[in-house]
Amino acid sequence: MTTATDLHSDxxxxxxxxxxxxxxxxEFLINSAEARRxxxxxxxxxxxxxxxxxxxxYEADELxxxxxxxxxxxxxxxxxHSMRLLRAAGIVANRRDxxxxxxxxxxxxxxxLLQVSRAHDAHRPGADAEAVV
Incomplete structure (x- = not known):
């Protein structure tokens, strides 16, 4: 049975x-427009x-x-499709050969961000057990 205290424990x-x-x-909180971006x-x-x-x-530098x-x-x-979206967002660039x-x-x-995200994930309990390529 859930008590009122359990519902508000966080x-x-x-x-x-x-x-x-x-x-x-x-004063330091991001504004709504920045939060949306x-x-x-x-x-x-x-x-x-x-x-x-x-x-x-990240690993190969260019592909x-x-x-x-x-x-x-x-x-x-x-x-x-992914490259179109990521390029429009300024996350990837391309060159033609x-x-x-x-x-x-x-x-x-x-x-x-990719490096920190992966390091953060490695510290999650059970992260090694879930590692599948």
Whole structure:
């Protein structure tokens, strides 16, 4: 049986507001427009195949669509669609060499985010047991 205390175990037990801490927090809180942009960026990274494509680029520095598809185990159509979205967001860049287009990560912040995300995941309980390529 769930008690009222169980329902609110993650919340405040007593309603008491610290006006100074609230004011300081509000001063540095991101605005709604920035929150929307960041959420949209995280949505792009939230699709598993797309995330694997980004990690492939992180490891290889630069790959064409065919190589990305083979490395990740998805169709070239999936890779091409992902590259369009990621390029529009400024996450990847491309260069053409004859008829072949190569892609690479275009932002050091994205590289850092991928690195930190993987390190964070490695510290999750049971992360090793779930590791499947």
């Amino acid at each position: 919340g405040c037990q007593v309603r008491m507001v610290d006006p100074d801490r609230v004011a300081t927090t509000k 960041l959420a949209d960026g995280f949505k792009l990274l939230g699709e598993p195949s797309r995330l694997r494509i980004l990690y492939a680029l 064409c669509v065919c190589d990305l598809a083979a490395a990740v185990g998805v169709t070239e159509t999936v890779v091409s 004859g008829r072949v287009v190569y892609y690479r990560l275009d932002d050091a912040h994205v590289r850092m």
